[in-house]
Amino acid sequence: MKEKFIPQFIPYWDKNEIKAVERVLSKDYLNEHKTVREFEKKFAKFVGAKYCITCTSGTTALYIGLIALLEKNSIKSIRVPDYAGIFAANATKQAQVKPILTDVERNGSLGKTSNSRFVVHSNGRIGKSSQIEDCAQAISHHTKNCISCYSFASTKHITTGGQGGAVCCDSKKDFDILSRLKDLGRNDRQNLKPMSDHFQYWGFNSKFTE
Numbered sequence: 001m002k003e004k005f006i007p008q009f010i011p012y013w014d015k016n017e018i019k020a021v022e023r024v025l026s027k028d029y030l031n032e033h034k035t036v037r038e039f040e041k042k043f044a045k046f047v048g049a050k051y052c053i054t055c056t057s058g059t060t061a062l063y064i065g066l067i068a069l070l071e072k073n074s075i076k077s078i079r080v081p082d083y084a085g086i087f088a089a090n091a092t093k094q095a096q097v098k099p100i101l102t103d104v105e106r107n108g109s110l111g112k113t114s115n116s117r118f119v120v121h122s123n124g125r126i127g128k129s130s131q132i133e134d135c136a137q138a139i140s141h142h143t144k145n146c147i148s149c150y151s152f153a154s155t156k157h158i159t160t161g162g163q164g165g166a167v168c169c170d171s172k173k174d175f176d177i178l179s180r181l182k183d184l185g186r187n188d189r190q191n192l193k194p195m196s197d198h199f200q201y202w203g204f205n206s207k208f209t210e
Contacts, residue, residue, distance in 0.1 A: 011159045021161075024210045032208040040166070047135075047142040047150075049168035051175035054208040055182045058136045058151025061165035062091035064181040064206065065147045066118075068167075068174050069132050070095065075116050084120040088134050092118060145170050164208065182206040 024035055036054055044052035055061050069075070077098035080089045092099040099118075119129040121138035129143040136151035139158060152164035167178050180186060185203035 009155055011154050027210070030210050033210055035210045036208045043150075043166060044168055047140060047148065047168050048144075049142045049148065050170045051172070051178075052166055052168045053175065053178040053182060055165045055167065055206040056208070057163045058134075058149065058153060058156075058165040059087050059091055060182075060204075060206045061149040061151070061167045062088055062118075062134060063094055064178055064203075065132055065149045065167045066091055066095045066097065067181055067201075068169075068177040069147055070097070071177050072173075073116070073131070078116040078118050080118045081120050084122060084134075087136070088118045088120055142168050147174060160208075177201070 024030070032054070040052040040054055043054075044050065053064075055064060066078075075097055077100050078092055079102040080092055080099040082101040082103055089099040089101065116131060117129075118132055118134065119127045120134040121127055121136075121141060124138055126138055126141055127133075129146045129148075132147045133141075133143055133149065135141050135148050136153075136156060139150065139156065142148045146169075148168045150166045150168070152158060152160040152166070154162055169175055169178065180199075180201050181203045183203065184205055185199040185201035187198045187200055
């Protein structure tokens with residue numbers, strides 16, 4: 001019997017998913033709205049976090065997650081694993097923090113250069129996190145009180161149609177900061193009311209689509 005080949009880069013869509021997309025396209029509002037809010041609530045519950053913020057990609061999630069962390073901590077450098085994708089290192093550099101590429105040793109030490117770590121979970125193998133973590137390959141994981149970043153690219157466990165990302169957290173303060181960072185630094189993004197013209201942070205347009 002010939003085994004069924006499952007391609008890594010080609011997502012599978014069933015009829016229910018196609019109908020869900022058609023329902024969204026039939027509406028007048030395609031920018032993030034009620035469907036996105038529903039997804040955020042369900043995804044936060046799925047990983048065991050209090051809050052979820054969606055964004056345009058996993059790399060964007062890493063970037064705004066790190067910026068939110070910097071609001072609470074004075075970090076000039078952060079340890080990034082060298083046996084991982086470039087994503088965490090790129091996000092660290094864009095946040096104007098020095099990435100220190102670090103190898104992994106069972107009995108090793110982070111040394112005195114930096115005690116901050118950007119933990120990247122690879123192939124479902126979970127590392128020990130305390131501040132910020134890349135969960136792109138560990139979709140159901142969230143470390144309590146940690147900023148957890150996810151990717152919904154077509155090669156990941158679940159996809160939102162090509163690209164997409166999310167940040168989950170347990171702190172209301174982190175949630176408020178992330179909400180502003182993903183929408184040009186704008187206040188009051190979550191209430192679905194007419195957009196505010198008050199901007200608290202520098203930020204990019206990283207909003208999700210319905």
